[in-house]
Amino acid sequence: MSAAAWGGLAMVLVAGALAGNCMLPMKFTRRWHWENTWLVFSLVSLVVLPWALALLLAGNVMEVYRGLSPVEWLLPLALGAGWGIAQVLFGLSIARLGLALGCAIIVGLGSLFGTLVPLFFKNREVLGTARGALILCGLAVMVAGIVVSAQAGRRREQGQGKSSGRGYRMALALAVLCGLMAPMVNYSFAFGQDIADRAMRLGVPATHAGYAVWPVGLAGGLIPNLVYSFYLLFRNRTWSVFHGPWAADAGMAALMGVFWMGAMSIYGVASVYLGALGTSVGWGLFQIFNIMAANVSGVLTGEWRNAPAGALRTLYAGLVLLACATVILAAGNR
Template sequence: MTANMVGIALALFGGIVVGNCMSPIKRIKVWPWECTWLVFSFVSLLLVPVSLCFYAVPGWPALYWGLTARDLYPSFAFGFGWGVAQVLFGIAIRRLGMALGFTVVVGLGTVFGTLIPFLAHRQGSLFAGRGLMLVCGCALMTLGVGLSGWAGQMRDFRKHESSAANYLSGFIIATISGVLSSMLNLSLSFGGGISEAAVKRGAHSAVAVVAIWPIALAGGLIPNFFYSFWLLIRNRSWNNFRKPVPDGLWSGLMGFLWISAVVLYGLATYQLGPLGDSAGWAIYQITMVLTACMAGVIAGEWKNASRPSVTAFLVSILPLLTATVILAKATK
């Protein structure tokens, strides 16, 4: 199996894992959202990344001491921006509903996260060769996600009613969240100085990318932690931590699955070569959407849906699959 095929497989597998990472939340019965999210954030953004670096990167965390702010700041800042996107995503979903909110956030996050690294690293023209394939893949992905969101709106029309003011503010928040959500990928794309330092310390070049995550995700931890902390104080929900089982275990599992998917994607970027952080990101995101769609079908979310909404949902899968094939070819 070639490195390219390994990279595509890792990106696909990562997308499948992240598409299912929130499934345990359905089993949480007592804890409010802020308790769940605090544990999720601690496990996914701090505990696992730090533990992984201790295991995979020789001399960690001393390698950071020899780096300049110019090496560390981009990944941290982009990670912080992504963390803000996570908080805004939850607000957008409450105002727009899952279907439309997910469509806007994932669509924008994929396009920006795919095209910005390509342009920033000057890997060619957007309208020729691989660049054109990236643009076509993003366009098809946007079409597929848009159709999926439209189908979800038709399905949930009676379940979710929103005032004009709520809708407009929700759409603005979702747009900001979508743009900022691409920063998780940008934190990796612009963290080359960190991974190079890890290689010099003796880390294998294929796994050196994990040294970026503690810096990037530390940035993401800040807004997630403080938002959860603020909700805990406002809602006076601290007492729920006195009963950590089973809700705490499900929350931790969510965090472990999410960071596992992120690590798989990071490993995929190395195997995919120069376009790993562009086409690889799009493949990862598309697989996440497809997995979430299939999970919804299995969970019976479309059981009583109208025929037009089911038709739109089924049609949306074709451009997503086509986009995955085109983007995979762009990495060769």
């Protein structure tokens, strides 16, 4: 690989580490309920930071937007909204199906289609080449690693006496739908490149032009997240929680937003360095590092304490498969 591609790979590694740990601060909230934290997280990650980065790094971003046709901004907006719906479905399906199987379906489908769809629509000619064969092989190993990691999670839950959830058939349908919609945040970025192209025509460097895409796509994702947060706040009558001491929990929620948007923005820059396949192979690598970081973080923070030895061995096997998938996908991106 070229020096630029190696740099892109390093950035995807950092992005994956941030994404894999973006929910970690939620463990340290004390008073706030899930919906209080999620509301602030959504506002920081989907409004404040995308706009701040765009205004700081994407030149005269309002001039970029003024010159767009309706299709050029409606497509990434709609795809972002689909991803926002997937965020809501994720919580619902995990609650009913269990973390291990739910994540295997959702993350597996999201990683697979998030890689294949941009590849098929934007670089279809690669599929019939040796590079394409390597990429497909890497995807197969990646999915195997995700499934094995999920199996480790199931064994951990069984060993710790945790339930796998209820309403299996409905939960399974929700998980499949969520997995199909989850990569829409990547579609929004990949198919929002007309916005980045216009930014570059106005003098914005290629590595910064992607910052102009995020406010549009993530605005679509904001709506479902806000609606669901407001619904829970009213249903659970947890608005009053905001009236008490708030600084520590708000800081944790904001830190979640910094981690998540930091991950997405670094991934966006990395996709440029990775070349023509940046939004396909790059997405697969991003998801691999995301899963690996989340699992390692789980071990370090005690989630696997008292887990059976067999569950840990299965987890390590899954991580080895994901590491192998990284090597194969990186080779396919040469």
